[in-house]
Amino acid sequence: MSIRESIIALKETIPQSVSLVAVSKFHPASDIQEAYDAGHRIFGESRVQELMSKYEVLPKDIEWHFIGHLQGNKVKYIAPFIHLIHSVDSLSILKEIDKQARLAGRKIPVLLQIHIAQEETKYGFAPDELEDLLRTQDWKTAYPNVTFAGLMGMATFTDDVAQINAEFESLATLFTHLKTKYFHDDADFKELSMGMSDDYPLAIEKGSTLVRIGSKIFGVREY
């Protein structure tokens, strides 16, 4: 299947209430243009340099999402245009995003990345750690140039469907809990970013509002 056919077929299987982030990392700008020409506008990248070179050459009405681990010294490059940062995994990066948003004269929407997988290698706040931090400080006052838009998580890379389901469910439960306790009067806190090529149907069943899908659209990545 071509990229055009893949993205059209995929969109037919995803409920309208769920947004599709087409993860284009490691694929050339021409592949993104093909998905764009099929009507798609939301793309996700995980490296700042790669995102910048694509941003330069591609249409300006693309909504760029940043989904990878973000380094503090690179936030300034994406601050003027990034639509959503999915991967806030520490207070220090949050602080830097707030600062660069102020300098860029805008508010930057972010998701808090939660560590739900068993693998040690994945970034994110532990749920207890995040709650301790939220309890001790009013984040909306502390980071006025950031919009808290919800949570993001990645399930363990495994064939064990029960485990993946349990991880997505724990993230959905945490979302409801944090929404009720800390963001109840905040209409912006509404997104639950979970689900990739291999597990997005499970994630949607558990309440995902944003799926991040790469290889199912663009084919396997050559690193």
Ligand SMILES: *Cc1c(COP(=O)(O)O)cnc(C)c1O
């Ligand atoms: C690469 C990546 C994806 C997409 O993975 P696929 O398995 O190709 O769909 C989704 N989310 C994050 C955070 C990623 O880094």
